[in-house]
Amino acid sequence: MRLPDLVSNSFRCSVYGERLVSAARDGDLPEAKALLECNPRLVRYSTLGVHNSPLHYAAAQGHHEIVSLLLESGVDINLRNYRGQTALMQACQHGHWEVVQILVLSRADIHRADYINGGTALHLAALNGHSLCIRLLLVDYIPSTQDLFNAMRGKSENLESITEFDQGALCEVVNRAADGGITALHMASLNGNFESVQLLLDFGASHSVVTEDDGTTMDIIGAGSTPLHYAACGGSERCCQILIGHGASLTAVNSNGWTPLMIARSWHKNWLTEILSRQPDGLLETPPSPYISLPLMSIVNIARECGWKSSNLHATYQETCVVCLERKCSVAAEGCGHQFCTRCALYLCSTTSSSVIVHGPPGSIACPLCRHGIVSFVKLPGTRPVDREIVNASPSLAFCTCYGAGPEKTYLENRYRKPISHGMLISLLRSSFRALSFRKLYTMKIDPRLCLGAPSTSPLDPFSVDRKLQNHLSRCWRSALRRSGYRSVSRGTWFSAFNQCVAATE
Incomplete structure (x- = not known):
């Protein structure tokens, strides 16, 4: 393929890629379906600069139907943008639980970390207090067992007998630290997200983990701070109470020599003085989080x-x-x-x-x-597993050449009772695409064998070209251009030129 053709195809992909991005951002499902039917490879498109894909925009805006459509089209569910964020991270940041549910069902990676601060999707969900997203992220670690909650709180000795439960793996995920040693519990405590704090503690988050000074983040509270220090800085009474009820120490001192009470006073959170002044006798009995969902x-x-x-x-x-x-x-x-x-x-x-x-x-x-x-x-007995159809999406858009390869190819093969080579078809459509209306392409179905990313066992060789027929096509095409005054050639003229070429080769 010549360099001008590659540039033309790349420009065409960028134009339709931007249209798909706009459809994903605005929630225009019919437009997104039409574009992906014309070219399924557009799911790999990403914008310049921030490198956000259509999946990122659909997840950030909460358009779960478009997210499902993109996943069915073969998009990489763990695509990253310029700062390393995935679609799951952006959905958790904005609290779109339906999108999070779809991504979790499709086995999105919840362990991916941001390039900037090392935060995961759990950190973003806790930062903004999206408890529904938190429990969806941890669904693979909480088995549907009757005695699970009592066992995690130490009220039952049957923890070892519970199958499919690894408490160590759950605690590792919940207590994973971002840059500076900040955990999801730190973020939820700082922003006063009481429900998220309660849920994380019920899932095994540690109230004694401290931050560290690694030089990557600016910590205005000080290294060595516990979640209670952050809750005192945020000024949330309920967060302080639930942390103290789970055993958080009021006398813990960070690297600046500050206790939670000193931090509350320095940030003018005087209403916390009574709560942070006296350690209660024993652990307080706190009810379980209403966001726990065993089934x-x-x-x-x-x-x-x-x-x-x-x-x-x-x-x-x-x-x-x-x-x-x-x-x-x-x-x-x-x-x-x-x-x-x-x-x-x-x-x-x-x-x-x-x-x-x-x-x-x-x-x-x-x-x-x-x-x-x-x-x-x-x-139920009548339910059967679904058949998983693997969608082949090309990793590159620069060599996209399957526009218009649906009804034209079917028409030509039915008309002449023989297969049409991929190279010949692309040579024709390369110049005639401008003359085709997008309305006519709305219901196109792309033959997966025509994509360059198709398996090597495909019966169509994309590089097999009938040179004799191609030369006839070129001559007749130039003749049609001369007859039309080098303007856009109509669809009828295009098929007429092709009929002449095929007749000349038979």
């Missing part, structure tokens, strides 16, 4: 295996879900046995945040039909 892990595993957008069932005897009245039931709640579709069960476990008294252990979800505490979901 979440079970329904997420079922959704990953069997899908969640529609019911993928063998038979039609399953009842319709009583919540949405649209999809077939695919899961049942352990205990009461009420049946729901996977999507409604996911929504129930992901959004429940009330402290309603239910007949179940702490962290169970109240059944919407009988108020029984749901601890786990089980898959």
Whole structure:
């Protein structure tokens, strides 16, 4: 391929890439579908400078339907922008739990860290107090077991018998430090996000971890500060109370020699003086966080295996879900046995945040039909795993040559009863694309075999070109251009020139 053609294709990809970015940012689902049908490789496009992909924009704005569309088109779910942030990190920063749910179901990496300050998606969710996002991020570490919460609080000795639970791995994720030793609990305490502080403590966050002076961040409080120091600086009474209730020390001194009480006074948080002056006798009994969701892990595993957008069932005897009245039931709640579709069960476990008294252990979800505490979901016998179709997205956009390769190629093969080589088709479409209307390309379907990133076993060789036919095409194309006065050639003239070329070679 010649250099001018490469430049032309790159410019064309950048134009349509910007259109896809605009559609992802504005939530224009039909526009995004049309662009991806024309060229699925546009999911790899990123903007200049900040290197944000359409997935980043859709996640930051909370357009979960476009996020699903981009994932189905084969986008890399862990793409980074200029500062190392992924789409999951931006969704957590803005609190779009539906986007976080989709990304977690698609197994996005929650351990990726920001290039600037080393923060993860958990840090961003805690910084802004998005408790729904926090529990979705930790879903793979909290098994759907009845006695889990009591075991984590030391009220049960059956912690070793709980399968699929690694308390060390959970504590490592929750207590992961960003630059300067700042954890998610530090960030939530500083900003007064009481619900996030309570949830992180219930998940095993350490209240005694201290910051450090590594020279990468400016710490105005001082190195060696605990989350209680940060809560005193933020001035949140509830955060201080919950930290003290879990055993945080009031006499801890940082590198500046300051206690939490001294920091509260220096920042003029005088209403904290009484709370930070006297250490209570023993640990205070604090209720569990209302954001704990025990059945979440079970329904997420079922959704990953069997899908969640529609019911993928063998038979039609399953009842319709009583919540949405649209999809077939695919899961049942352990205990009461009420049946729901996977999507409604996911929504129930992901959004429940009330402290309603239910007949179940702490962290169970109240059944919407009988108020029984749901601890786990089980898959119904008629539900089968979905067939995973691997989408091949090219890592490069500069050599994109599959615009307009759908109906034109099908028409030509049906017309002449023989396969049309990829190189010949691209030679034709290279000059005629400007004459085609975008409305005609709206419903195009791209043959995956035409993409340069297709497997080597593809029956179409992208570099096999009939030289004799190509020469005839070039001569007839120049003739058509002369007849049209070197203006844009119409669609009819284009097919007429092609008919002449094929007739001359037969």
